[in-house]
Amino acid sequence: MIETEAGPVGLPRLNEPAPQFEAVTTHGTLKLSDFEGRWLILFSHPADFTPVCTTEFLAFTEIFPDLQKRGTDLLGLSIDSVFSHIAWVRNIEEKTGIKIPFPVIADLNKDVAGKYGMLMPGESKTETSRCVFFIDPKGILRAMIYYPLSLGRNMQEILRVIDALQTATANGVATPANWVPGDKVIVPAPNTQEGAEERMKAGYECTDWYLCKKDL
Amino acid sequence: MACVNPDGTVTPSAIAILTALRSADTAELIAPLADLPLFRVRSALRELVAAGLVAVDDGHHHLTDAGLARL
Numbered sequence: 001m002i003e004t005e006a007g008p009v010g011l012p013r014l015n016e017p018a019p020q021f022e023a024v025t026t027h028g029t030l031k032l033s034d035f036e037g038r039w040l041i042l043f044s045h046p047a048d049f050t051p052v053c054t055t056e057f058l059a060f061t062e063i064f065p066d067l068q069k070r071g072t073d074l075l076g077l078s079i080d081s082v083f084s085h086i087a088w089v090r091n092i093e094e095k096t097g098i099k100i101p102f103p104v105i106a107d108l109n110k111d112v113a114g115k116y117g118m119l120m121p122g123e124s125k126t127e128t129s130r131c132v133f134f135i136d137p138k139g140i141l142r143a144m145i146y147y148p149l150s151l152g153r154n155m156q157e158i159l160r161v162i163d164a165l166q167t168a169t170a171n172g173v174a175t176p177a178n179w180v181p182g183d184k185v186i187v188p189a190p191n192t193q194e195g196a197e198e199r200m201k202a203g204y205e206c207t208d209w210y211l212c213k214k215d216l
Numbered sequence: 217m218a219c220v221n222p223d224g225t226v227t228p229s230a231i232a233i234l235t236a237l238r239s240a241d242t243a244e245l246i247a248p249l250a251d252l253p254l255f256r257v258r259s260a261l262r263e264l265v266a267a268g269l270v271a272v273d274d275g276h277h278h279l280t281d282a283g284l285a286r287l
Contacts, residue, residue, distance in 0.1 A: 027256055028218025028263065034255040037244075073255060103255075 011117035018042075018133065018141040019115035025075070026085050027103035032139060039072040039162060040135040043153075044118040046127035048080045048088035052152045056130070057092060057100055063155045064101050070162050071137075074102035078128055079113060082106035123149055134161055136169070171216060184213035218256075219263040226269070226286055233260050234269065234283055241276040 012019055022031045032040075043060070045053040060074060067074055078085075089100040107113050107128075118128040130147035142165050147153055164175040173185040189210040190196050196209040204212035219230035226234070229252055236249035243257045250257060261277055264270040269283035279287075 028259045030255060030259050034258040038254065073253065 012141050014141055016141060017139050018135045021112045021115060023105040023107060023112055024082050025103040025105050026082060030103060035073055036139060037137050039137060040075060041072060042075045042133040042135060044077045044128035044131045046149050047078055048084045054092060056152050058098055059155045061098055061100055063159055066159055070166065072162055076102060076104035077107050077112055079107050079110055079126065081108055132158060134165055184215055187212045187214055219260045220267045230260060230264065233257060234279060234287055237277060237279050241278060
């Protein structure tokens with residue numbers, strides 16, 4: 001973790017425990033441990049009452065039922081006050097008729113943003129970038145995606161990442177490029193010569209010993 | 217505070233949790249009864265314990281006399 005004018009800057013690491021926090025949100029004070037036992041998508045947006053972020057909040061709300069079906073909670077964050085968050089989500093509901101169903105962290109002291117490396121000083125010293133963290137039911141950080149301020153996120157990719165992580169976890173497999181549910185998955189490559197010889201006889205769809213696929 | 221208002225009154229979600237505590241004693245059991253997400257129940261239980269409306273023993277929650285009086 002490096003101290004800068006914009007606060008602490010550092011990146012969490014994949015496959016390690018996600019940084020703990022206790023934060024004020026639009027749904028009360030929440031700790032990371034409150035989400036244990038379920039998948040969590042923690043995402044940051046630059047600021048309330050801004051255009052791209054508003055489209056993203058509507059889009060996250062649209063996939064919210066799909067995430068619930070996948071046992072996944074959603075938690076937003078920006079460096080704004082809880083009163084600003086409340087005013088913004090109420091404004092969205094008033095203007096569009098859509099109620100934002102997930103909590104949003106009011107990270108005025110940049111505590112959570114610093115722990116998760118959401119601030120990119122080269123882009124903005126006061127606004128969090130568009131970060132997405134996928135945290136598993138044991139609190140382990142499994143994936144993260146960073147987008148710049150100007151680029152709204154793709155919700156189908158966020159659903160695809162959750163599907164891929166859950167599939168890989170449940171079945172001990174990997175997923176190939178552009179994988180979507182229903183596609184074949186990759187059987188982990190053997191790491192011994194004997195394993196490589198056996199792999200070719202195992203009945204998988206193999207390009208060669210190191211690239212074999214199967215249906216689930 | 218999501219459960220206890222600044223004037224000391226409790227919110228509808230807190231009432232739902234206090235009501236569920238009559239027949240359930242863990243966050244996992246309370247959540248479906250109160251129709252609230254598990255994370256909300258875990259957070260709310262901390263607040264209700266701090267407010268003296270709920271007590272917790274060895275991970276099991278129960279209403280205090282003050283909590284019972286709010287129902």
